[in-house]
Structure formats: structure tokens, C-alpha cells
Amino acid sequence: MIRRYLLPRPLHPFSWWGWAIALAVAASSASNPLLLLGIIAVASLVVMARRADSPWAKAFKLYLWLGVFIVILRVGFRIVFGGGDGPTILFNLPEVPLPTWVRGIRLLGSVSLEAVLTGLYDGLRLATIIICVGAANALANPKKLLASLPGALYELGTIMVVAVSALPQLGDSLQRVMRARKLRRSPEARTRRQRLRVVETIIVPVLSDALERSLSLAASMDVRGYGRSGTANPLDRALGLALGLGAMSLIAVWAYRYLANAPDTFVLGFPVLSTALLLLGLAAAGLALWVSGRTVQRTRYRPIRWGLAETLVVASGVAAALLIRLIARYGDATALFPSIHPFTWPELTLPLLGVLAIAALPAFITPPPYAAAPRRQPA
Amino acid sequence: MIRFEDITFRYASSEALRLDSVNFEIEEGELCLVVGPTGSGKSTLLGCINNLVPRFTGGVRTGRVVIDGQDTTLLQPRELATTVGYVGQDPLAGFVTDTVEEELAYSMEQLGFAPAEMRRRVEETLDLLGIAELRSRDLRTLSGGQQQRVAIGSVLASSPKVLVLDEPTSALDPIAAEEVLAMISRLVRDLGTTVVIAEHRMERVIEFADSVLLVSSTVQHGETREILAVSPIKPPLVELGTRMGWQPLPLTIREGRRLANPQRRAWADEPPGLPVPTPRDEPKLTAKDIIVRYGPKVAVAGVDVTLHAGEVTALMGRNGCGKSSLMWALHGAGRRDGGTVSLGDETRISLVPQTPSDLLYLTSVAAECEQSDQEAGLPEGTTLALLRRLVPGIEPEAHPRDLSEGQKLAVVLAVELAGNPQVVLLDEPTRGLDYGAKEALSDIVAGMAREGRAVLIATHDVEMVAQTCERVIVMAEGEVVSDGPTREVLANSALLATQVAKVANPTPVLTVEEFVHAAG
Numbered sequence: 001m002i003r004r005y006l007l008p009r010p011l012h013p014f015s016w017w018g019w020a021i022a023l024a025v026a027a028s029s030a031s032n033p034l035l036l037l038g039i040i041a042v043a044s045l046v047v048m049a050r051r052a053d054s055p056w057a058k059a060f061k062l063y064l065w066l067g068v069f070i071v072i073l074r075v076g077f078r079i080v081f082g083g084g085d086g087p088t089i090l091f092n093l094p095e096v097p098l099p100t101w102v103r104g105i106r107l108l109g110s111v112s113l114e115a116v117l118t119g120l121y122d123g124l125r126l127a128t129i130i131i132c133v134g135a136a137n138a139l140a141n142p143k144k145l146l147a148s149l150p151g152a153l154y155e156l157g158t159i160m161v162v163a164v165s166a167l168p169q170l171g172d173s174l175q176r177v178m179r180a181r182k183l184r185r186s187p188e189a190r191t192r193r194q195r196l197r198v199v200e201t202i203i204v205p206v207l208s209d210a211l212e213r214s215l216s217l218a219a220s221m222d223v224r225g226y227g228r229s230g231t232a233n234p235l236d237r238a239l240g241l242a243l244g245l246g247a248m249s250l251i252a253v254w255a256y257r258y259l260a261n262a263p264d265t266f267v268l269g270f271p272v273l274s275t276a277l278l279l280l281g282l283a284a285a286g287l288a289l290w291v292s293g294r295t296v297q298r299t300r301y302r303p304i305r306w307g308l309a310e311t312l313v314v315a316s317g318v319a320a321a322l323l324i325r326l327i328a329r330y331g332d333a334t335a336l337f338p339s340i341h342p343f344t345w346p347e348l349t350l351p352l353l354g355v356l357a358i359a360a361l362p363a364f365i366t367p368p369p370y371a372a373a374p375r376r377q378p379a
Numbered sequence: 380m381i382r383f384e385d386i387t388f389r390y391a392s393s394e395a396l397r398l399d400s401v402n403f404e405i406e407e408g409e410l411c412l413v414v415g416p417t418g419s420g421k422s423t424l425l426g427c428i429n430n431l432v433p434r435f436t437g438g439v440r441t442g443r444v445v446i447d448g449q450d451t452t453l454l455q456p457r458e459l460a461t462t463v464g465y466v467g468q469d470p471l472a473g474f475v476t477d478t479v480e481e482e483l484a485y486s487m488e489q490l491g492f493a494p495a496e497m498r499r500r501v502e503e504t505l506d507l508l509g510i511a512e513l514r515s516r517d518l519r520t521l522s523g524g525q526q527q528r529v530a531i532g533s534v535l536a537s538s539p540k541v542l543v544l545d546e547p548t549s550a551l552d553p554i555a556a557e558e559v560l561a562m563i564s565r566l567v568r569d570l571g572t573t574v575v576i577a578e579h580r581m582e583r584v585i586e587f588a589d590s591v592l593l594v595s596s597t598v599q600h601g602e603t604r605e606i607l608a609v610s611p612i613k614p615p616l617v618e619l620g621t622r623m624g625w626q627p628l629p630l631t632i633r634e635g636r637r638l639a640n641p642q643r644r645a646w647a648d649e650p651p652g653l654p655v656p657t658p659r660d661e662p663k664l665t666a667k668d669i670i671v672r673y674g675p676k677v678a679v680a681g682v683d684v685t686l687h688a689g690e691v692t693a694l695m696g697r698n699g700c701g702k703s704s705l706m707w708a709l710h711g712a713g714r715r716d717g718g719t720v721s722l723g724d725e726t727r728i729s730l731v732p733q734t735p736s737d738l739l740y741l742t743s744v745a746a747e748c749e750q751s752d753q754e755a756g757l758p759e760g761t762t763l764a765l766l767r768r769l770v771p772g773i774e775p776e777a778h779p780r781d782l783s784e785g786q787k788l789a790v791v792l793a794v795e796l797a798g799n800p801q802v803v804l805l806d807e808p809t810r811g812l813d814y815g816a817k818e819a820l821s822d823i824v825a826g827m828a829r830e831g832r833a834v835l836i837a838t839h840d841v842e843m844v845a846q847t848c849e850r851v852i853v854m855a856e857g858e859v860v861s862d863g864p865t866r867e868v869l870a871n872s873a874l875l876a877t878q879v880a881k882v883a884n885p886t887p888v889l890t891v892e893e894f895v896h897a898a899g
Contacts, residue, residue: 143477161476168519169471173737180737182712183730184754184794204740208780213472219435220473224534225460225489297491301484302498370515 022317063134074123086114464534524555785816
């Protein structure tokens with residue numbers, strides 16, 4: 001039983017996204033840099049342990065660098081423009097005098113510890129959220145994610161796969177044409193018109209190449225039965241469209257009311273009108289997908305099924321996020337938001353450690369991905 | 380299984396009929412080889428089987444197509460996906476997904492196969508095509524032969540009744556082509572699928588073809604030997620059989636050797652006088668220790684080459700052995716990480732790349748020629764006149780993209796030759812050319828050599844080499860493996876021997892002409 005559970009297999013992409021979004025929510029409701037660093041460490045740990053051997057899995061590093069960049073940018077902004085200043089001056093920079101009408105902004109000047117820390121905490125929080133998204137991206141194959149979408153969104157997946165495979169081909173033909181161009185003794189481009197001509201000599205062959213390729217791709221898809229099933233009749237299509245538009249408008253109104261804090265009647269602590277709008281919108285969206293997807297008779301090759309492991313992954317993320325909420329409401333909120341004015345050292349309390357431990361569980365309790373297949377170098 | 384009733388086809392833009400009242404019937408389980416010169420309408424005919432023509436190409440088609448007793452004339456290609464599997468020339472251009480397994484399943488996903496059935500069939504197809512170890516590989520990292528096998532597998536997986544293959548090996552090197560054709564022959568024997576295949580390496584397919592469909596001005600369908608006897612295009616072995624009056628016509632090397640037995644015995648007693656290559660001692664290009672490397676990969680590992688005036692040299696070797704890299708390094712436009720290339724004074728060097736159309740970007744042949752005159756500083760009309768001399772009959776107003784592969788090559792050759800280069804490098808010029816176009820190319824190359832130019836041709840085509848080249852350089856893993864007169868290199872090799880050489884072995888006769896001449 002346990003052995004079978006631990007057989008290598010890819011997990012359902014929704015589970016990784018659910019886990020990562022829950023972690024991001026947890027990160028967004030705290031500013032304790034130790035906790036945030038902990039969440040980053042947990043995300044990295046899970047990615048290292050459970051990512052498959054694919055190009056996007058390797059992109060996780062880029063997200064980490066993006067995080068570092070964000071933190072540096074935030075802190076840099078605080079140093080240059082100030083804001084959140086406090087009494088603890090770290091060092092003084094010569095202030096650049098600005099005209100009086102740009103009040104509230106200063107350029108350089110004295111830099112306080114509080115300003116730097118505010119920048120650091122803020123930046124770290126944003127970086128953590130982005131790294132969580134990066135982790136989801138690294139763990140879940142985006143193509144499998146699209147394949148798990150309802151049938152009505154199938155075209156979206158096809159478009160993405162085609163686009164993704166067209167890009168490197170475009171690069172190849174560009175390289176080839178640039179190389180071939182060296183063979184013709186073109187006169188030096190001096191005037192603007194001649195330079196435009198040079199561009200033309202590259203663009204025309206590359207684009208006609210791409211056009212030819214897309215035509216043969218379309219032919220190939222057609223002869224293999226693409227678009228054979230799932231042509232909805234006009235009535236269904238109109239119905240699907242109407243429902244989709246309705247769903248969007250309902251959700252838009254809900255979002256507006258939510259953000260504008262519009263007055264509402266509360267029953268049992270729930271805003272009635274907003275909740276109704278949201279539920280109706282979601283229902284309409286679901287119905288729209290069902291209507292436009294019901295004529296589609298495609299099947300999926302080796303669909304990933306939702307199993308115990310998927311539930312556990314999502315549960316660990318949601319539990320971590322809920323625990324943070326509980327700590328904020330009933331526990332020691334200062335552990336989540338360590339004070340900057342006056343400065344206190346952030347602490348990693350026992351409950352926070354527990355949160356991190358729960359969030360890190362997927363690195364150990366899920367089946368591993370397939371072992372990396374030996375790859376040959378492209379010729 | 381497939382019946383064409385009075386099929387006529389023309390493009391909307393022209394009155395000329397591409398297919399003129401075509402009638403034939405292919406039986407179930409038959410392997411039918413489609414032959415004919417390029418531009419004769421082979422692809423059009425194949426496209427008619429699953430209605431890609433005219434549904435996808437446009438044009439006007441009349442007549443009826445009946446497949447497996449069902450009139451399919453008006454169906455969309457996608458409706459025929461379960462009946463007709465279609466594989467084109469360039470497998471990479473037809474891939475929709477990006478891994479082998481998903482590509483195999485794609486067609487079945489579209490047709491709504493049950494997941495369990497789909498899984499079983501994918502596994503079977505993987506084994507059938509011998510690509511099980513490639514199952515999770517990225518399609519773009521596969522070799523050409525593997526890609527074509529996956530492409531064939533992806534249509535076979537949904538088990539169509541008819542398999543249509545439009546020149547499946549034209550983009551492959553001989554070894555990969557062999558791989559694919561061997562697989563097709565096994566499929567025909569094991570599965571009994573009806574196969575219609577257009578293939579310019581005819582000699583590889585004729586031995587297991589049941590019938591031949593000859594497409595030229597008219598379309599003839601019949602038993603292999605009958606049709607080949609009247610075909611304007613035939614493999615060297617059949618050509619030899621016809622010229623020597625052998626009956627029945629030999630289709631395999633074994634049959635040919637048996638028929639040539641008396642001749643070979645005669646030659647064993649009295650070796651025939653064969654033409655000896657003229658010695659050359661006027662080097663036009665001398666290269667020493669050429670090295671090309673891409674990161675850790677060494678493409679060319681210290682190669683010495685000398686090209687002489689008036690000599691046509693062939694550069695052979697499997698794909699990826701460094702032929703192209705060497706050519707680009709010799710020319711100077713490509714990478715060169717070591718070594719020297721010395722050209723004689725005032726010597727220009729020209730290179731025609733593998734995809735000649737990359738060099739063409741203007742809207743008409745005439746414009747390309749004018750541009751070339753300007754680039755080389757020649758009087759107006761030189762390039763066009765040269766082109767007319769090389770290949771007559773190309774419309775100056777035609778768009779370069781609309782020309783056939785052979786014509787495109789001719790335009791690029793004219794552009795390159797306009798500057799009067801003394802050294803000409805041709806990178807796989809025979810790719811996609813039929814026998815007729817290759818003959819024209821041979822003439823052009825021979826003409827260049829007569830004018831005292833040094834020519835180097837990278838090619839896989841042994842027949843072309845035997846006819847045109849005096850000297851052969853064989854490369855492997857970036858090194859020169861053998862370098863010598865064509866007769867020595869080709870006749871002594873198991874892989875590079877021409878069909879005639881295999882028949883005549885051990886007498887080193889390479890071409891049909893030589894054989895007939897030596898036999899008196």
C-alpha cells in the first residue's frame with residue numbers, strides 16, 4: 001500500500017498550485033523576515049525534492065534571482081527616496097535639494113535603520129510571494145496544467161504548445177538566414193533605406209519560412225483529426241458565449257464591491273449581496289465551460305488523477321495558511337509583525353516553526369517524480 | 380481499397396490541368412510506389428487520397444475517390460483521419476506536441492479513443508517502431524530518422540486502413556533513410572496495411588513494391604517491372620538491366636549480380652579499360668589544420684584539404700560528421716577556430732548553403748538577378764544571362780518561393796557564380812532533387828570544372844558522386860577518413876558503392892555508362 005503510494009509519478013498540477021498559492025497567502029499576511037525566509041527555504045526544499053527534469057523546472061533559479069532583485073530594489077528605493085523614516089540614523093548622504101512643490105519626496109539625505117528595514121521587510125514579502133509562484137511553475141508542468149483544464153479551454157492549450165514549439169524554430173531559421181546572408185556580398189548599408197533593406201533581407205526569408213511551417217502544421221493537425229469532434233452548433237456556441245459574458249460581469253461587479261468596501265447586509269457574518277454575486281458569477285462560469293465543452297469528444301492520454309498525495313499537498317499548504325491566520329487572531333501577532341518603531345529583533349517562535357514544518361511536508365510525503373531520463377544533446 | 384475515378388485537378392489560378400482524368404485502383408494490402416519527375420503532380424495525387432487536395436491547397440477537382448468501398452470525395456481530411464494516415468516530407472513541421480508519447484497519442488486524443496485503449500496502442504506502437512526507449516524524449520532532440528519514425532507511428536497508432544507517405548526520406552541522410560524504409564517494409568509485411576508511397580530513393584522500395592504508379596503527363600498504374608520498363612525515371616540497376624537487355628528486369632542487387640554473371644566472368648579474365656582521372660596540380664585552395672568547435676564539441680578536428688583547378692571533389696560522410704562546418708570554415712563566413720586557408724591571388728570563393736532559399740528574399744527572379752549584378756558590380760543582365768545558360772526556362776517574373784527546389788538552386792548558383800568565383804562549395808545541393816534535376820546539376824558542375832574552377836560538393840548521393848566527381852573525401856567525427864579518386868573510394872566501400880558497382884564487384888565499374896561501354 002505505502003510502497004505503491006510512493007511509486008514515482010507526477011502529481012496533479014492543481015495540487016502544486018494550490019499548495020503554492022496557500023503559501024503565498026501565508027507570506028502575504030506576515031512581515032517577519034525570518035518566517036518569510038523560512039517560507040522561501042521551504043519552497044526551495046520542495047522544489048529541489050520534487051521537481052521533474054524539464055526546462056521550466058530549471059527556471060526556479062530565475063525566480064530566486066528575481067526575488068533578490070526585488071529586495072535590493074525596495075531597499076535601494078528607501079535609501080534614495082526615504083519614507084518610513086525613524087530616529088535611528090545609520091549614515092548621512094548629501095541631500096539633493098528639490099523644489100518645494102515636490103513635497104513628501106526627498107532625494108538621499110540621512111538614511112535611517114527603520115527606512116531600510118521597512119524596505120527590506122516589504123521587499124522580502126513580495127519576493128516570497130513571487131518565489132511561491134515560481135515554485136508552482138517548477139513543480140507543475142504548465143502543459144499538464146493546461147491539459148487538466150476543462151474541455152472548453154482545450155484550444156488554449158493547443159495554442160500554447162504550438163507557440164512554444166514555434167519559437168525555437170523561429171530562432172533556428174533566423175540564425176540560418178543570418179549566416180547565409182554573409183555569403184552574398186551585400187553593399188555596405190549607409191543610408192537609412194539601405195539599412196531597412198538589410199532588415200528586409202533577414203525578415204522576408206524568416207517569415208516566409210514560418211508561414212510555410214505553420215501551413216504544414218495546420219495540414220498535419222487536420223489529417224490527424226483535429227477539430228473533427230467538438231464542433232458546437234451555433235445555439236450552443238451563443239449560449240456558452242452569453243453565459244461566459246454574464247459570469248464575467250457578475251464577477252466584475254463583485255470585485256468592485258469588494259474593493260470599494262460597498263455597504264452590504266450581513267447575515268451570520270457574511271455579506272449577502274457580495275456572496276450572492278460571487279456565487280452566481282462562479283456558477284455562470286462553470287455552466288459556460290460545461291456548455292461549450294459538452295460537445296467536445298476528445299479524450300486525454302494518461303490523465304493525471306487526483307489521489308491521496310494531491311489532497312495531502314493541498315492540505316499542508318492550506319493548513320499552513322490557516323495556522324498563520326489563527327496566530328494572527330488568537331496568538332502572538334507581534335511574532336508575525338515584529339515592530340520596527342522601536343526596532344525589535346524578529347523571532348521565530350515555536351508556532352511559526354510549526355507552520356514551516358507543515359508547509360515543508362510535501363517534500364517528504366509525496367511520491368517522487370519520474371527519474372530524469374537520459375537526454376541526448378541536440379545534434 | 381483506393382479507387383480513383385476520372386480525377387481531374389487544376390489550380391484556380393491556371394488553366395493547366397495538374398492531373399488529367401486519373402483512373403486506377405489499389406488493392407488492399409498492396410504497397411504502391413508512386414514515381415515521376417518533380418513537379419509532375421505526385422504530391423497532388425497523394426493529397427487527393429485524403430482530400431488535402433483540394434481542401435487545403437485550393438483548386439478545382441472533379442471525379443470520385445472511393446476508399447474501402449466508401450465514397451470519400453466530399454469528406455474533410457479530418458473526417459478521413461481513421462481511414463487514411465498521411466505522413467509528409469518534413470516530420471518536424473508536422474509535430475503538434477513536444478514529446479514522443481504525446482505525439483503518438485495526439486491523433487487518438489482527437490478521435491476520442493478511450494484512455495485505456497489509447498495507452499495500449501501507444502505502447503504497441505512504441506514497440507512496433509522500435510522507439511520505446513525514446514518515449515519521453517523531446518521531439519526536437521531526436522535525429523531525423525527517429526523523428527520520421529515517430530511521425531509514421533503517430534498516424535499508425537490510430538490504425539488507419541491506408542498509409543500515405545509523401546517522400547518520407549527526402550530530408551534524411553542515407554542511413555536514417557534506410558532505417559525508415561526498412562521499418563516501412565516491415566510494416567507492410569507484418570500488418571498488411573495498404574501503403575501508397577512516393578519515394579525518390581526508388582531502388583530501396585522497388586523490391587517490396589507490389590505495383591508502381593507512374594505520374595508524368597499521364598498516370599499509369601501496373602506491375603512493377605512493366606511500369607519501370609517504360610518509366611523515364613529509373614534506378615541505376617533497372618537502367619542497367621534495360622540497357623543490357625536483361626530479362627526479367629533486375630529489381631535487387633542479387634538478381635542483378637546473377638544476370639551479370641557471364642559479364643563478370645569475362646571481366647575476371649580480361650579487365651576492362653576504365654577511364655583514369657587526369658592528374659591535377661594547380662591548387663586553387665589549400666587549407667591546413669582546420670579546426671571548428673562548438674563549446675566542447677569538436678566539429679572539424681584538424682583537416683587538411685587541397686582543391687585543384689578543374690577538379691570536382693565530393694565530400695561525404697554521415698550527418699553531423701562536420702561536412703557543413705568544414706565548408707563554412709573554408710569559405711570564411713563560418714566559424715574557424717584554427718588552421719589556415721590560402722587561396723590563390725584574385726581567387727574568389729563561393730558557398731551555396733543547404734537551404735538555398737535562405738539567400739532569396741526579393742519578389743521576383745529578375746529582381747534577384749539585378750541585385751546580384753549590383754552586388755558584384757557587373758553590367759546589368761549578367762546574372763540573368765548566366766541563369767538562362769544554366770537552366771533555361773525559368774520565368775524572370777516568377778516569385779523565387781514558387782520555383783521548384785532545382786530551380787531555386789539554379790537561381791542561387793547563378794547569383795553565386797556571377798562574381799566569377801574560382802572555388803565553388805556546394806552544401807548538399809542534391810537534397811530534394813529528382814533524377815532529372817540532378818542530371819542538370821551534374822551538367823552545370825561539369826561545366827564549372829571545365830572553366831577551370833575547383834568545386835567541392837557535400838552530398839550523400841553516391842550515384843551523383845560517381846557521375847560527376849573525380850575525387851572523394853570521406854569524413855567521420857570531424858576527421859578525414861579517406862581521400863582519393865572516386866573509383867577507389869566508392870568501389871572498395873560496402874556502404875558507398877553504387878548499385879552498378881555492387882553488381883560489377885570486384886571490377887570497379889561505377890556507372891551504367893561505364894558498364895555498358897566496358898561490356899562493349
